Structures are given as structure tokens and as C-alpha cells.
Amino acid sequence: MEEQSQNTEALILEAARKVFIEKGLEGARMQEIADEAGINKSLLHYYFRSKDKLFHAVFIEAFQKFLPQIDSLILTQAPVAVKLEAFITNYINTIIQNPFIPGFVLHELSRDPQSLAELLKSRASMVPQFLQQIQDEIDAGRIKPFDPRQIIINTLGLCIFPFVARPIAQTIFFENNTEAYNQFLEDRKTEVFKFIKSAIFTEQQ
Amino acid sequence: MEEQSQNTEALILEAARKVFIEKGLEGARMQEIADEAGINKSLLHYYFRSKDKLFHAVFIEAFQKFLPQIDSLILTQAPVAVKLEAFITNYINTIIQNPFIPGFVLHELSRDPQSLAELLKSRASMVPQFLQQIQDEIDAGRIKPFDPRQIIINTLGLCIFPFVARPIAQTIFFENNTEAYNQFLEDRKTEVFKFIKSAIFTEQQ
DNA sequence: TCTACTTTTGACCGGTTGGTTAAATTACTT
DNA sequence: AAGTAATTTAACCAACCGGTCAAAAGTAGA
Incomplete structure (x- = not known):
């Protein structure tokens, strides 16, 4: 039984x-x-x-399926560049395996924003530490002076958006060729970090 | 009557x-x-x-409310940097005035992707020209060698994502302070272009 | 005012939806 | 094998939903 x-x-x-x-x-x-x-x-x-x-x-x-990567981004001790690169690869990989979850979660959260509180109670307190880590690297001159929150939102947006906007993006840029768009998403596992790296990190040897 | x-x-x-x-x-x-x-x-x-x-x-x-800015981005003749800067400001401004439309449109498009064809018939043919313009500036060494489609998706994602993900982002980064998040969105009108500019444009005088 | 037309309303309908209930089936214990 | 509890089913229900319809109310010209 x-x-x-x-x-x-x-x-x-x-x-x-x-x-x-x-x-x-x-x-x-x-x-x-x-x-x-x-x-x-x-x-x-x-x-x-x-x-x-x-x-x-x-x-x-569905929501919790994406928490482990976020945890490792926030809680792990390593330089921002290292953590971001690993995060982006893993995160996009996870979304590729669950491509409809981000849209699902975002839509349902905007339908019922209240339900968030319960889900985030333990994590919320860790975020400021990660923001501070970014700020420290800015102060040390390794990252350009962007608002750390803008950097994080940008990172998440670059990872998630192509999946949420898939119908329109696939139609406009790939003549609705699913396989081509899948390859496009695959490429983003490295392209997104290249983009962010080029945007926020200062040159140094 | x-x-x-x-x-x-x-x-x-x-x-x-x-x-x-x-x-x-x-x-x-x-x-x-x-x-x-x-x-x-x-x-x-x-x-x-x-x-x-x-x-x-x-x-x-709702869908058409966002077409004029896209048109001016694609159809206008000006350097990519100039067009992107204007586009990002205007686009985010439009979303600020209609903050729920992006989520609405994306959600309904993923529910019924077919309805897209009719909406995009005239625009689709213009996109390759804009992609080529970006490619030309890459070949000329003014833009770093990113896939032009990645650049466009990145730009759109950076503009749109903070609105689609507002409930969770406002909660995590701004303790649900609406006014603070509005200011955050205001700042993005310049921050997003700074970010993209830093990411894709090469140094030159 | 009478008339022809448009606009607005309330009452109603068939189909669907989430949910209930009691009976039937299955599984486990002794 | 018998009895008990857990699982599964079929039939059913009240509420709701999109949509219809005929009558009422409003409007304009003669």
C-alpha cells in the first residue's frame, strides 16, 4: 500500500x-x-x-529546482568572476532541461506575489553578503562601478529571458527553426559570461 | 448614438x-x-x-504599443551605439508606463505562439538588415565579435526582465519597497546602456 | 407624437469545472 | 481464507462561465 x-x-x-x-x-x-x-x-x-x-x-x-545554483552563487567563497562563470553555465543548463519553468514561475508569482515570502525566508538574509562581495571587488578595482544589484539582475535576465521570449525570438531570428534556436541557447552558456565579463570586469594582469 | x-x-x-x-x-x-x-x-x-x-x-x-521603438531601432540610419542608447531609454520608459504589458504579451504568446505570424509579417524582413549593420560594425572593429542576435536578445532581455521578475526582484533586493524598486528601474534607463556599451564596444578615439 | 432604429438590460441556457460521496476493488494482516 | 484498512472508481452536484434572446429604454427624424 x-x-x-x-x-x-x-x-x-x-x-x-x-x-x-x-x-x-x-x-x-x-x-x-x-x-x-x-x-x-x-x-x-x-x-x-x-x-x-x-x-x-x-x-x-519547480521553484526549488533553481535554488541550488543560486545558493552556490551566493554562499560559496570564490572570486566573483569564477562564481559567475560557473553559475551561468549551470543555470542555463538547468533551464535547458526545464525550459518552461521560468515562465511558469514568473507568471504565477506575478499572479500571487504573496506566496513569495514563505519561499525566501531563509535565503533573503544571505543576499547582502553577496552584494558586499561584489562591492568589495569594485572597491578593489577589479569590477567596474556598477550597482551590484544591477549586475545580478542583468545576469539573471540574460540567462532567463531567451527562454521566456522563445516564441518571438525563435520566429524573428531563426525563422522558427527549433533546432537552430536550441543551438543558440547552447551557445549562450558561454556567450552570456563572455558578455558580462566584457561588461563589468576591468583589464588587469 | x-x-x-x-x-x-x-x-x-x-x-x-x-x-x-x-x-x-x-x-x-x-x-x-x-x-x-x-x-x-x-x-x-x-x-x-x-x-x-x-x-x-x-x-x-498592447503588442503594438511597443512596435514604434523597435521600428526606429531597426529602420533608422545611425551608428549602432547611437540607436541602442536611444532605444534603451525610450523602451524602458514605455515599459515603465505600461509595466504589465511585457509579462502579459510574453505569457499569451507562449500560450498561443501561432498568433505571432500575423503580427510580424511586415517587420520580419527588416531584421536581417539590422543584423548586418551590427556585423558591419564588428567587421570594422567598432563592436567586439559577438553574434548580433545575441546582442539584440541581450538588449531586450536587460530592458524587459526587471519588469517580468519584479515581484521576486523587489522582494529580494529591496525588501519589497516599491518606491525603491521604481528608482532602480529609472536608473536602468542609463545603466543598461552603460552595461551594454561596456560589453560590446571596443575602445577607440 | 408616432415611428424606426440603436443601445442597454435582465433573465435564461447548455456546457464545463472543481469537488463530493458511496460503493467497489485491491492490498495487507492474522 | 477472512477481515480490515487503504486505494480506486463511477455517478453525481452545485456553482460558474461564456453566450443568447427578447424585451425595455433611449435616441432621432418626420
Whole structure:
């Protein structure tokens, strides 16, 4: 019983993940999730009490998938250049493997911004340390004098935006050639760091 | 009768704009739009035949609000540096005045990517010329050798991302202080170009 | 004022949606 | 094998949603 219920629960979560991430909370239908999982709709309510609860489980899971890389960026001790390069590669890699999660998370967060507080309680206190690390390298002359927050937002935006804007970007620049756009995204694993490096680091030997 | 009908139509469009942009096609309710406009729900169907038609009117309007700046970026004759600087300022300014449109447009485009074709038919042919202009400046040694498409995506991402990710960015970096985040966005009108300029332009006198 | 027309309304409809419930099936224990 | 608890199903429901329709209210010209 234990085993089977874990199987079913995982089956439901997988189906819910697919449908919710593709269609959002309001676009998704419980019946569609049930069909996707190959089970009865009532089972959804047996394992998760409501649509909102099921959605919340999916959302938390999606959101947390991107926290490890952020953690290592913020918490690790290494020069900013080293950490940024590793972060960008890993982060874009993670998004390539979960290309619809960023749009999903951003959309649902702007629908319900309140739910953020609970998710960030532990991390928020670590951010200032990373901002200070950037500021220290600015003071040491290794990074040009940009607002550290601007640098971080720029980094995240450069990683995430091409996935959120994929339909329009792929159409405009790649005549809707999916394979070509995938290669474009692959290239960004190195191109984005080259871009940021060229933007913020000072010359020195 | 003519005058009143134009008033009502504009009233409906304004209400629909507010509700659709905030909640999306699937999250919006016709009744809510009617309430927002202070009229009967049947009137929505009298002026616009269906929810989809009304949504389409709102979407087209929102989408086109950002085309003029893009046009001037692509079609104008001037050095890339000059055009980019003007574009970034104007573009961010436009988004500041319509902060929810980018998220709205991106979300609805990823829900229905087909609808793009009709919107871009005339513009698409002009893009290669702008790409070539960037390539020419690369060949002339004035811009570092980045893929021109990467440069454009980067520029757009740097402009748009802080608005799409506002809830999380404002929470993490500004303790949810709206006024502080507004100032942050204001600063980006110059900061983004400084960043891009530092990234892609070569030193020369 | 009468008439023809447009605009606005309220009542209503069929289909869909998230959710409930009780019965049936399965799995586990002894 | 029997009994107990957990799992799964089918049938059902009230609320909601987009949309229709006929009547009412408003408008303008004769």
C-alpha cells in the first residue's frame, strides 16, 4: 500500500507538473491532469485535497529546482568572476532541461506575489553578503562601478529571458527553426559570461 | 448614438485591458470586465462578439504599443551605439508606463505562439538588415565579435526582465519597497546602456 | 407624437469545472 | 481464507462561465 501510494502520488505529480507548467493554474483542468496520469479524477482529490494544493506542490517543486545554483552563487567563497562563470553555465543548463519553468514561475508569482515570502525566508538574509562581495571587488578595482544589484539582475535576465521570449525570438531570428534556436541557447552558456565579463570586469594582469 | 457607442466601446476596451492584462485570457472573467466598466455583461457581446475577439483587440493594442521603438531601432540610419542608447531609454520608459504589458504579451504568446505570424509579417524582413549593420560594425572593429542576435536578445532581455521578475526582484533586493524598486528601474534607463556599451564596444578615439 | 432604429438590460441556457460521496476493488494482516 | 484498512472508481452536484434572446429604454427624424 505504501509503495503503490507513492507510485500514484508520483504519477499524479508528474502529470500535474506537465499540465500546470504548460497551461498555468487557471488554464489547467483537473480532468486533463487525471487523463494525463491515466487515473480517475477523484484520485487527484484523494491524494491532494484541492486544485490549489496540487498546484502548490508543483509550484514549490519547480521553484526549488533553481535554488541550488543560486545558493552556490551566493554562499560559496570564490572570486566573483569564477562564481559567475560557473553559475551561468549551470543555470542555463538547468533551464535547458526545464525550459518552461521560468515562465511558469514568473507568471504565477506575478499572479500571487504573496506566496513569495514563505519561499525566501531563509535565503533573503544571505543576499547582502553577496552584494558586499561584489562591492568589495569594485572597491578593489577589479569590477567596474556598477550597482551590484544591477549586475545580478542583468545576469539573471540574460540567462532567463531567451527562454521566456522563445516564441518571438525563435520566429524573428531563426525563422522558427527549433533546432537552430536550441543551438543558440547552447551557445549562450558561454556567450552570456563572455558578455558580462566584457561588461563589468576591468583589464588587469 | 454614434458618440455614445464610441464612448461605450472605449469604456469596455479600457476595462478589458485592465482585467486581461492583470489576469490573462483564461484568468479573466467577462463578468468582471463588465463590472469594471459598470455595464451589463451582454453589452460586451454586443460590441465584441466573443471573449476571444475582445481579448484579441486588447492584445493587439498592447503588442503594438511597443512596435514604434523597435521600428526606429531597426529602420533608422545611425551608428549602432547611437540607436541602442536611444532605444534603451525610450523602451524602458514605455515599459515603465505600461509595466504589465511585457509579462502579459510574453505569457499569451507562449500560450498561443501561432498568433505571432500575423503580427510580424511586415517587420520580419527588416531584421536581417539590422543584423548586418551590427556585423558591419564588428567587421570594422567598432563592436567586439559577438553574434548580433545575441546582442539584440541581450538588449531586450536587460530592458524587459526587471519588469517580468519584479515581484521576486523587489522582494529580494529591496525588501519589497516599491518606491525603491521604481528608482532602480529609472536608473536602468542609463545603466543598461552603460552595461551594454561596456560589453560590446571596443575602445577607440 | 408616432415611428424606426440603436443601445442597454435582465433573465435564461447548455456546457464545463472543481469537488463530493458511496460503493467497489485491491492490498495487507492474522 | 477472512477481515480490515487503504486505494480506486463511477455517478453525481452545485456553482460558474461564456453566450443568447427578447424585451425595455433611449435616441432621432418626420
